[in-house]
Amino acid sequence: MEPLSITTGVVSITAVALQSSRTAYGFVSGLGEAPQSIARSKASLHGTQEALSALLGLLESESHEATNAVLQSIPLKETLEATKGLCDQFTDTIKSYTPHSKEGNFSTRDRFTVAFHESTIVRLSGELARCQRTISIVMNSINLILTTRTANEVGQLTSRFEAQERALLELDSDLHRELSSSASEAHTTSHEDEEVQLTATLRKACQEALSATKAKHEGQTFGNMSIDGESYGMQGIVGKPQNSIDQSFESMTATNKSRAFQGQMDAASFAAMFDR
Numbered sequence: 001m002e003p004l005s006i007t008t009g010v011v012s013i014t015a016v017a018l019q020s021s022r023t024a025y026g027f028v029s030g031l032g033e034a035p036q037s038i039a040r041s042k043a044s045l046h047g048t049q050e051a052l053s054a055l056l057g058l059l060e061s062e063s064h065e066a067t068n069a070v071l072q073s074i075p076l077k078e079t080l081e082a083t084k085g086l087c088d089q090f091t092d093t094i095k096s097y098t099p100h101s102k103e104g105n106f107s108t109r110d111r112f113t114v115a116f117h118e119s120t121i122v123r124l125s126g127e128l129a130r131c132q133r134t135i136s137i138v139m140n141s142i143n144l145i146l147t148t149r150t151a152n153e154v155g156q157l158t159s160r161f162e163a164q165e166r167a168l169l170e171l172d173s174d175l176h177r178e179l180s181s182s183a184s185e186a187h188t189t190s191h192e193d194e195e196v197q198l199t200a201t202l203r204k205a206c207q208e209a210l211s212a213t214k215a216k217h218e219g220q221t222f223g224n225m226s227i228d229g230e231s232y233g234m235q236g237i238v239g240k241p242q243n244s245i246d247q248s249f250e251s252m253t254a255t256n257k258s259r260a261f262q263g264q265m266d267a268a269s270f271a272a273m274f275d276r
Contacts, residue, residue: 007067010076011059017084018052024091025049031094032104035114037121038094044128045090048083051135058139062146070145073212074138079205082198083131090124097121123191127198130175134202137167141209145216154217161217168210175203239267 025045028038059067097114100107114121144164148154154161182196252260 006071007059007064010067010071010080011056013077013080013084014052014056014059017080017087018049018056020084020087020091021045021049021052024087024094027091028094030103031098031101031106033106034101035106035111035118037114037118037125041090041121041125041128044125044132045087047132048087048128048135051132051139052080052083055135055139055142058143058146066146067142070142070212073215074142074205074208076135076138076205078201079131079134079138082201083128083135086124086127086131086198090128093117093120093124120191123195127195130178130199130202134171134175134205137164137171138205138209140164141168141213145212148216158217161213164213165210165217168206168213172203172206172210175199175206179203 025042028034028042028045031038097117098106098110101110141164144157144160148157178199179196182192182199252262
């Protein structure tokens with residue numbers, strides 16, 4: 001996806017996922033006297049809906065120039081698509097279990113069906129809760145990065161950055177534990193494989209957010225650099241672009257056969273420039 005279209009694309013996916021969560025929540029809310037497994041799922045659906053709504057509001061309130069840079073460092077497309085798919089799956093699943101129930105009247109026949117499939121409902125509800133938690137915590141990183149534009153502002157909010165990094169580390173640990181638990185099972189079902197894939201997607205988003213948050217928090221500050229003779233020199237980052245990191249440079253002097261570099265450069269260009 002081209003940089004200029006990143007925010008537009010994420011906003012679009014978020015809006016679609018939000019609509020799916022609202023549809024799921026609306027359907028479940030319309031089932032009067034529903035069994036506890038369905039009634040309890042409303043909390044997960046509501047939380048997911050609130051998280052998506054908050055993310056959409058944040059992205060729409062900021063300039064695309066600012067959000068493009070952050071969303072390059074913290075890709076959300078896979079997480080949002082997975083959340084949307086999970087909401088749709090939840091709606092379809094509950095509908096298939098409740099064909100005889102009407103608003104305000106939950107049929108006895110459907111009650112038996114729901115009881116038989118309670119483990120599936122609990123599983124889907126748990127997956128929704130993990131999506132909601134991941135989106136909420138990652139959104140906090142995006143908001144923190146967007147609202148701290150100078151090194152001085154970052155310094156003033158050190159405690160917030162540290163708290164956010166701790167929240168991301170805790171989330172990553174919990175998601176890793178989920179993956180390890182699933183991997184330890186000798187045989188898995190297709191649903192369990194889907195759950196593993198979802199958890200891996202959420203963990204990837206978490207780790208990207210942690211990396212971007214640390215980069216913004218730590219930043220890079222360089223002083224004057226003078227290079228004489230056949231010196232090479234370098235100041236900055238080589239490799240994967242870190243779009244959310246703040247870099248501050250002073251002067252760099254190069255003479256004769258020297259090669260100077262400041263900022264960020266991909267590995268191939270660096271190798272070509274410095275014969276490495």
